[in-house]
């Protein structure tokens with residue numbers, strides 16, 4: 001059985017769900033004031049673990065620097081506490097009080113005249129302790145660190161002046177900012193900037209992961225994110241989420257559980273999946289190689305790769321283990337139609353992945369695989385051709401599962417009527433999956449995957465090192481290989497898709513750690529895939 005921490009770490013909630021969960025806890029008897037003490041106490045302890053050296057230099061530290069633990073020696077540091085009108089401000093004031101007693105030089109910025117009662121009481125007590133309190137931004141003294149308790153998930157509308165311009169000025173200060181719950185100014189669900197927002201170096205997300213943390217548009221505001229677990233009972237989480245479609249963070253445990261490991265001791269290559277890749281053109285030869293290398297890393301039992309005839313010897317030289325199927329070419333060097341070896345047809349394959357490097361001249365072959373009854377992944381030009389056919393109507397006719405792997409541009413071409421994928425990627429991918437009855441993987445800094453039933457999986461961490469031509473081709477091959485291997489097992493396809501996306505991102509992260517964010521070209525990425533499992 002999974003332990004509580006693992007289960008909590010998978011959960012992602014909206015603001016409304018978080019409010020409902022908290023309400024249940026309060027209704028059950030937990031006093032609000034006690035919970036605030038508990039939560040803020042945990043935050044204060046985390047702040048004390050930041051070594052002074054990191055504080056002074058933190059604004060120049062790369063965003064992937066881990067928190068350093070076990071050095072509670074930061075007494076004497078100057079900490080500015082930014083206090084808003086609600087309970088986010090209340091949390092911040094408890095942190096202010098705790099740090100004051102631990103020997104930090106604390107000041108408070110409290111620009112609002114009307115505060116919630118509990119927040120007001122904490123402010124009054126802080127004042128009685130002699131902690132300086134300022135109402136205007138011009139009065140603020142220097143600090144080594146700012147703690148942002150202006151707004152949490154209670155932010156309701158766009159920020160306006162004077163608080164908006166104060167936030168803009170605070171963002172200019174050369175000190176790290178630690179946000180409580182989420183950076184003030186971000187929409188809790190969409191991650192949209194409501195007027196303006198704090199650019200945090202770190203954010204302590206309280207209790208359960210909020211959706212904003214996984215929306216691309218929020219990432220540059222969130223900085224390094226950490227969950228502060230304050231013992232929300234799982235029963236309350238379940239009670240609130242029971243009927244809602246799930247949004248799940250993919251964790252290492254869930255991803256690894258879906259891998260075809262260990263292999264049964266008695267097996268053979270066709271039992272471990274036969275994947276057909278259809279990719280490449282005279283113009284885009286490399287994409288076919290990268291897709292093949294991604295598939296190789298999946299461990300798939302048999303790999304066939306259909307390419308234009310003129311690419312055959314190139315592919316053989318890079319992937320000697322694969323069966324390379326040379327196909328007749330169009331004048332432009334695209335695959336004209338599929339020409340499989342004798343006694344083979346599409347039913348010979350456990351899965352098909354089609355698209356990287358095809359060019360739009362390969363329409364007949366895309367049509368052919370769409371008409372087949374095989375599990376199918378469409379990527380790149382496969383998606384562009386599908387968009388021309390009319391994605392939703394075409395996909396609804398399919399008899400087997402389809403997985404689409406668009407980036408935002410491809411997504412918009414496929415689903416022009418789904419609301420802007422840049423505004424709320426999670427909602428957009430969910431809607432597209434429901435409309436098309438396909439599984440959709442929307443690529444991005446935080447890749448999101450949805451099934452037609454409305455469930456969503458999110459890759460919680462990745463690296464901009466992957467923003468390079470060809471890394472998507474690697475993912476298509478990897479996913480194809482896993483899908484083919486899963487054909488004989490009873491693992492839901494969407495779980496396989498989530499596993500592939502997680503694996504791909506982890507390989508990028510490990511490669512970037514060793515080689516910097518500039519050292520992860522797509523070929524290199526293929527060489528790091530297996531390290532994710534063997535580390």
Ligand SMILES: NC(=O)C1=CN([C@@H]2O[C@H](COP(=O)(O)OP(=O)(O)OC[C@H]3O[C@@H](n4cnc5c(N)ncnc54)[C@H](O)[C@@H]3O)[C@@H](O)[C@H]2O)[C@@H](O)CC1
Nearest residue numbers: 035036085086087088151152153154155156157158181206
């Ligand atoms: N109750 C507790 O003890 C707990 C508190 N937590 C903290 O409480 C926060 C939620 O508290 P609240 O519900 O009080 O909400 P917030 O503190 O996020 O802010 C809401 C307050 O801001 C005002 N407001 C909203 N939008 C505004 C705008 N655009 N301009 C000016 N004012 C605006 C509202 O009128 C309200 O007073 C969480 O984010 C978290 O930090 C919880 O995480 C843990 C439990």
Ligand SMILES: Nc1ncnc2c1ncn2[C@@H]1O[C@H](COP(=O)(O)OP(=O)(O)O)[C@@H](O)[C@H]1O
Nearest residue numbers: 443444445462463464466467469470471472473
């Ligand atoms: N900023 C980023 N952070 C993390 N991953 C990224 C980022 N930008 C791109 N990626 C990942 O890199 C891959 C790019 O794929 P794609 O856009 O199809 O490009 P290509 O087809 O040229 O390889 C996707 O898996 C995507 O999620």
Ligand SMILES: [K+]
Nearest residue numbers: 148151180184
């Ligand atoms: K905040």
